Amino acid sequence: MDQDQLKALFDQQAEHYDTQWTKMAPINNGLYFLLESVFAELPTDARILCVGAGTGRELIHLANTFPGWHFTAVEPSGPMLDVCRQSAEAASIAARCSFHEGYLHSLPEVAPFDAATSFLVSQFILDKSARSGFFNEIATRLKPSGILANADLASDTSSAEYPLLLEVWQRVMSGANLSAEDLSKIMEAYARDVAILPPTETAAIMQSGGFETPVQFFQSGLIHAWFARRHSERAA
Template sequence: MNDEKLQATFNQQAASAYDSQWARLAPFRVALHLLATAILAELPADARILCVGAGTGAEILALAEKFPAWRFTAVEPSGPMLEVFRRKAQEQEQEQEQGIASRCTFHEGYLDSLPQGEPFDAATSLLVSHFILQQDERAGFFRGIRQRLCSNGILINSDLTSDTDAPHYGALLEVWMRTMAGADLGQEKLEQMRAAYRRGVAILAPEIVAGIIASGGFDTPVQFYQCGLIHGWFARAA
């Protein structure tokens, strides 16, 4: 999926209703954020974090609450999604002593349009790279993140992942689709999602995704999370 199609896909979603629509599936997100927090806990108290594909800011809000002096740069191509995050961050800033909005830089666009600056201590890319269909371009995506990290910086990545040629994939996909139905998507949207998994999302075997991450300039990725089709890895800049 190219940049224009990807941006259009997310702009078509009702950004204001995005969080509430997926609220019933929050355990996926909460568990991923819990483990990511533990992985990143070794970073300096004033760490700088790059979030690629920030969406409505869920991982930044979780990390910012746990680490009150960290600063974040949110990169998100969908203006409506980024605006929802900005509003949530501003609301929390009014409610908490350690404000979040003042610690965030909001960048509407893709990573290659983000101005160069001081290297980041870590980066997150959650459920983003599977939209890049060509493996060489996907490796380039991770290479772009690596170029923004300091030496030994940490990447946390998650994607939809499975060996679609394996005998068990059909059964796993059916369980996954029934799980997605819990978000009240409706049958039509579920069928659209199923079709997208065939044409618009690069669902690859876990070992292939790990290899793509490594080829982008990272040490061997460590898988730390799996829930249904979602796999998560962390890796250090090589």
């Protein structure tokens, strides 16, 4: 799937995205709960870059938890970003947000960020060097000691465990308001359009993109999350 097809897919999903995934909330809430502690030492006026912000789920959670923080949402899908903006308005946090429709490379030059999130985004970049380049663009936008929290689907798909875990994961998703047809489309996409790599490989790609050793701080089913500081050699 190329970038335009991926954007079109999220354009179509935007309206129902949040309701579609409501039943996965225990997983997301666990991830966001851990994320709070990963970012806990950031300054009270931190500026956070949310890459692939989608409908704004992680952004809104962080904004509610840390009332002095400012957010820049980068999102190529206009309809996903519209939902993000509306949700930010409904949560009375929109005044602390900037919304950029597009990719990170087209975000105007702004002061470097204290931290960034990239949740369930890099997995759509199949080419490993392009995926490393994606992380590198994030590193470039961070302060020298800035932190990235990244989440992706990850697993060793060649292992004996994978089909068994995938079966459980399918059951988790089928409880999440998905029809049998939707589920089978998602399984096809996993095999074709999502780069589900062993966790150590995903971490290595983050590192090659300009981050120090990534620390895996979360796993639930196929969803894994890491935090990593921008590599010190990049520091000014």
